[in-house]
Amino acid sequence: MAKTRIEATINGEPVEFLCEPRQSLLEVLRDVLNLTGTKEGCLTGDCGACSVILNGRLVCSCLVLGLEVAGATVETVEGLAAGTELVPLQQAFLQQAALQCGICTPGFLVAAKALLDSNPNPSETEIRYALAGNLCRCTGYDKIVRAVMDAAALMRQGQGRASSPMQGREA
Amino acid sequence: MHEFSYHAPTSVNEAINLLATHGAKARLLCGGTDLIIQMRAGTQQPSCVIDAKRISDLRRLSLDPATGLFLGAAVPCVEIYQNEAVASRYPGLVDAAKLIGSVQIRDRASVGGNLANGSPAADSVPALIALGAVARIAGPDRERTVPVEKFVVAPGRTVLKADELLVGMQIPLPPANASSAYLRFTPRNEMDIAVVGVGVAVKMSGEGCLEAQIALGAVGPTQIVAKEAATYLAGKRLDEATLEHAGRLAAQAATPIDDTRGTAEFRRHIVSVLTRRALLATAARLRPNHSGN
Numbered sequence: 436m437a438k439t440r441i442e443a444t445i446n447g448e449p450v451e452f453l454c455e456p457r458q459s460l461l462e463v464l465r466d467v468l469n470l471t472g473t474k475e476g477c478l479t480g481d482c483g484a485c486s487v488i489l490n491g492r493l494v495c496s497c498l499v500l501g502l503e504v505a506g507a508t509v510e511t512v513e514g515l516a517a518g519t520e521l522v523p524l525q526q527a528f529l530q531q532a533a534l535q536c537g538i539c540t541p542g543f544l545v546a547a548k549a550l551l552d553s554n555p556n557p558s559e560t561e562i563r564y565a566l567a568g569n570l571c572r573c574t575g576y577d578k579i580v581r582a583v584m585d586a587a588a589l590m591r592q593g594q595g596r597a598s599s600p601m602q603g604r605e606a
Numbered sequence: 607m608h609e610f611s612y613h614a615p616t617s618v619n620e621a622i623n624l625l626a627t628h629g630a631k632a633r634l635l636c637g638g639t640d641l642i643i644q645m646r647a648g649t650q651q652p653s654c655v656i657d658a659k660r661i662s663d664l665r666r667l668s669l670d671p672a673t674g675l676f677l678g679a680a681v682p683c684v685e686i687y688q689n690e691a692v693a694s695r696y697p698g699l700v701d702a703a704k705l706i707g708s709v710q711i712r713d714r715a716s717v718g719g720n721l722a723n724g725s726p727a728a729d730s731v732p733a734l735i736a737l738g739a740v741a742r743i744a745g746p747d748r749e750r751t752v753p754v755e756k757f758v759v760a761p762g763r764t765v766l767k768a769d770e771l772l773v774g775m776q777i778p779l780p781p782a783n784a785s786s787a788y789l790r791f792t793p794r795n796e797m798d799i800a801v802v803g804v805g806v807a808v809k810m811s812g813e814g815c816l817e818a819q820i821a822l823g824a825v826g827p828t829q830i831v832a833k834e835a836a837t838y839l840a841g842k843r844l845d846e847a848t849l850e851h852a853g854r855l856a857a858q859a860a861t862p863i864d865d866t867r868g869t870a871e872f873r874r875h876i877v878s879v880l881t882r883r884a885l886l887a888t889a890a891r892l893r894p895n896h897s898g899n
Contacts, residue, residue: 436609456612456655459642479643481797483710492684492713498642499714500635502612503657546709567796568708 446514454501463501472512483569486542493549512541524586533582535573614657628654630768636680637714674779679718679772698786702733724762727824732805733788735821739777745770758828784809785891800824801868804880808888825860832856853878
């Protein structure tokens with residue numbers, strides 16, 4: 436099948452790539468654009484490891500065709516940090532040890548970013564529902580939820596970067 | 607995935623022409639949360655995929671005081687529950703749209719796709735039926751309408767012909783004294799498939815029920831309209847005995863099977879429980895001091 440030239444904006448940069456109809460956005464990101472931060476998990480939309488933000492909405496990139504993103508904006512986990520400077524969400528994941536094997540982490544970070552973009556002060560219950568589409572089979576959910584609460588608190592305090600150790604957590 | 611051609615038409619006519627060319631080998635792509643999974647598994651192998659999301663009619667969500675809601679087939683769930691005017695008038699539809707999958711799924715999946723996929727457990731379908739929704743179908747010669755309760759004919763099969771597409775659902779505007787609710791039973795709170803789903807819409811006068819619609823999901827090969835329960839409720843006060851009897855009548859209308867998610871006997875019991883609760887939830891929404899959901 437012939438490849439089509441697609442133009443999109445990925446992590447703020449204009450990007451062009453060639454894509455077959457049968458290639459998913461996940462395949463394009465990983466295999467064509469070498470953005471391997473986005474992980475392949477279940478390929479059925481159940482695990483959320485491949486989460487990206489497409490035109491401002493959180494989606495599973497395994498359930499999007501590459502051709503669908505013509506003219507779209509895509510944000511992946513690579514777009515979070517500025518160079519080596521981690522954003523509060525990433526800092527909070529480290530501080531809370533909110534990762535074990537790490538495969539689910541990019542998806543959780545992107546899903547948490549999508550939540551905090553629309554709700555800067557989520558309750559624990561809201562966080563748990565918002566992250567229900569992301570599975571962690573090392574079962575570290577509590578730490579992940581605490582990390583998102585910490586990151587939200589830091590961001591509300593107007594700290595662009597989480598540089599100081601986070602003490603305790605907001606109830 | 608297998609090889610296929612991809613098309614992104616911008617009008618219904620263009621899509622109809624593609625269907626005329628490719629016939630049964632073509633599939634419409636809305637949110638892709640069913641179709642892409644089916645294609646990857648090889649259970650659907652269309653030679654032509656028609657992306658419906660650039661067709662403005664299929665992306666339209668519009669509320670008209672005279673004709674009610676038009677819900678384009680490709681409108682994702684998130685746009686339904688984030689629309690306050692829609693949410694306040696069609697709370698039963700919003701209940702269902704908020705329950706489907708995860709955030710990742712609801713940001714893509716459409717109610718039109720949920721209907722056209724033909725699953726007996728589809729969450730949005732009992733809600734649509736209770737609200738009196740009618741499917742608008744475009745074909746090569748003309749547009750036709752089919753009540754949503756007649757749209758699914760068997761698991762995975764609908765009234766859509768190979769050269770037709772679902773444009774959207776027209777849902778009448780509920781009067782001020784009417785409300786709706788959808789409840790489902792799943793073993794988990796999120797990310798699960800209904801073991802039983804019950805959609806109700808009720809028109810009330812004070813504590814008395816003037817008219818009711820009840821539709822059941824996941825308890826038969828297609829969604830089931832619980833006509834006897836609805837007829838029984840007309841003119842009754844929604845007291846405990848009435849609710850219980852209505853639940854019993856709804857359970858009698860169900861034709862569930864035993865499977866890994868629940869036995870037939872359990873499902874029948876849950877139909878009666880959810881019918882009662884959905885009626886109570888709907889009545890509560892009509893009380894003057896009621897706020898939110």
